[in-house]
Amino acid sequence: MTTGQxxxxxxxxxxxxxxxxxxxxxxxxxxxKAVAGLLSGSAAMLSxxxxxxxxxxxxxxxYIALRRGSxxxxxxxPFGYGREAYFWAFMAATFTFxxxxxxxxxxxxxxxxxxxxxxxxxxxYIVLAISFGLESVSLAKGLKQTLSESRxxxxxxxxxxxxxxDTSVKAVVLEDxxxxxxxxxxxxxxxxxxxxxxxxxxxVASMVIGVLLxxxxxxxxxxxxxxxxxxxxxxxxxxxxTEELLAVPTIKHVRELYTIHLGxxxxxVAAKVDFADTASGASIEDDSDSAERRLRxxxxxxxxxxxDPTPDPPSRDS
Numbered sequence: 001m002t003t004g005q006x007x008x009x010x011x012x013x014x015x016x017x018x019x020x021x022x023x024x025x026x027x028x029x030x031x032x033k034a035v036a037g038l039l040s041g042s043a044a045m046l047s048x049x050x051x052x053x054x055x056x057x058x059x060x061x062x063y064i065a066l067r068r069g070s071x072x073x074x075x076x077x078p079f080g081y082g083r084e085a086y087f088w089a090f091m092a093a094t095f096t097f098x099x100x101x102x103x104x105x106x107x108x109x110x111x112x113x114x115x116x117x118x119x120x121x122x123x124x125y126i127v128l129a130i131s132f133g134l135e136s137v138s139l140a141k142g143l144k145q146t147l148s149e150s151r152x153x154x155x156x157x158x159x160x161x162x163x164x165x166d167t168s169v170k171a172v173v174l175e176d177x178x179x180x181x182x183x184x185x186x187x188x189x190x191x192x193x194x195x196x197x198x199x200x201x202x203x204v205a206s207m208v209i210g211v212l213l214x215x216x217x218x219x220x221x222x223x224x225x226x227x228x229x230x231x232x233x234x235x236x237x238x239x240x241x242t243e244e245l246l247a248v249p250t251i252k253h254v255r256e257l258y259t260i261h262l263g264x265x266x267x268x269v270a271a272k273v274d275f276a277d278t279a280s281g282a283s284i285e286d287d288s289d290s291a292e293r294r295l296r297x298x299x300x301x302x303x304x305x306x307x308d309p310t311p312d313p314p315s316r317d318s
């Protein structure tokens with residue numbers, strides 16, 4: 001037996017706002033870093049420029065993900081396009097891996113082997129300071145949403161970031177944290193190069209930034225890959241769904257429960273349930289509707305509910 005189905009509203013404006021703020025900040029930062037890197041000849045600065053270019057393109061991909069993933073169902077895609085968001089988010093992680101991480105490591109290695117110290121340090125320091133402020137604004141927006149959502153769900157912010165199917169928020173927060181760490185690393189490498197006169201420190205800083213980008217890209221790619229393949233809800237949520245189903249008077253046992261994320265704000269639920277032997281066809285229909293209402297009231301992101309009346313097999317003693 002199937003119950004009715006609806007698609008929730010398009011991705012929350014808060015997530016879209018978080019991505020747009022990050023996009024604008026990273027675009028401004030990328031331009032300033034590129035200019036500073038070209039003027040100073042610093043490998044770390046140019047790596048930071050590549051880092052910000054990668055982050056900017058990431059936000060573009062995430063914007064596309066939110067827009068295209070919000071489309072409703074049609075005959076060819078009856079469950080909507082929610083999981084397309086994970087495809088574009090995976091593309092964003094891949095871009096960060098190849099362009100950001102690859103360029104930073106390669107350019108840092110070339111800086112070490114070329115043995116040519118950077119030029120104007122002051123410009124680089126000014127740009128690093130400005131970039132730190134702009135990245136902090138972007139991170140503050142992402143953290144604000146993370147804290148708000150974690151309080152609403154009554155979990156820690158770390159648990160929310162780890163388990164949330166909204167990988168756009170996860171990407172913005174992790175990339176902004178990596179960006180701030182990268183700025184500190186770039187500043188340290190540049191400072192050591194200025195003090196010692198050796199470009200090795202600047203080159204090493206560039207390579208460390210590259211490794212940092214690779215780590216972030218792999219973490220985000222793995223999260224999106226799991227959701228693309230078809231990831232179930234966390235065990236705690238499965239238990240709560242089962243609890244809600246068993247609260248329906250005529251449902252005696254939930255034999256099997258299947259859940260899957262259809263998108264950042266869409267969950268599919270299907271279950272084989274054993275109704276009471278005395279339940280009539282009409283009461284089974286009414287209680288199936290009741291079960292759907294209970295689930296959606298507790299978990300608004302549940303978009304589809306399918307219940308299959310399946311009696312428990314007779315015991316061997318009977």
